[in-house]
Amino acid sequence: MTINIKPEHEQLIKAQIASGRFTNADEVIDTALRLLEKLNDEYMQWVEETRQKVDVAIAELDRGEGLDGETVVIQILERFQKAREAAE
Template identity: 40%
Template sequence: MNVTLPPELERFVQDKIKSGLFDSEAEVVRAALRLMEDQDRPILWAEGSIREKIAAGLASLKAGQGVDGEAVFERMETEMDEEEARSRS
């Protein structure tokens, strides 16, 4: 695989090699890709988790187990009001 980098990234790669941290351009690129992979892993996990929750919610709705949205918001408001009242006491 051949990759063309803009001049500033080419300098960055060369600086990493000159620093002695890496022996080759390929090592720098591999390290960068590993970091990207590590950064992406939690995001991919979260996306999968969210998709699972959405699928479970849709299945509940299809099974007639949904809840009234207005009732949920009213309950949340009541709970927040109660918590606020407790914190003032």
Template identity: 40%
Template sequence: MNISFTPELEQFIQSQVASGKYASTEEVIVAGIKLLEESESIYKGRFEELRREIMVGVEASERGEVMDGETVFHQLEQKLQQRRQQTGE
């Protein structure tokens, strides 16, 4: 596989090898791909978590367990003020 890099990326890769952190260009590229893979995994996990949280909200709404937006924001503001008082902000 042939890969072309911008001069800036190539310089970065070479600087990583020169620093001794990586033994070769291939190691730098593999490390970058592993970081991308990890990032994607975290994203997918968070996406699924958000999907579950949304479903909890939808189900509560279907049961009639809802609050108007003004009440919700008022409660959130109160919680924020309490946290600030607790942390001394």
């Protein structure tokens, strides 16, 4: 596989090697890919948790336990107003 690297990324790789943290470009790229994989795993976990929360919220609404949108917006605006007043 051939990979073309942007000049700014090449400079970043060289800087990481120069710092002594890595001995070669393969180590830098391996670390970057592991971090990307971790980020993706965390994102997928967040998506699943969000889906579960949405399912719970839908069930609550079906049972009549929710608030109407206008009430929620008013509560949010009141919180912003209080925060703004506290900051002044």
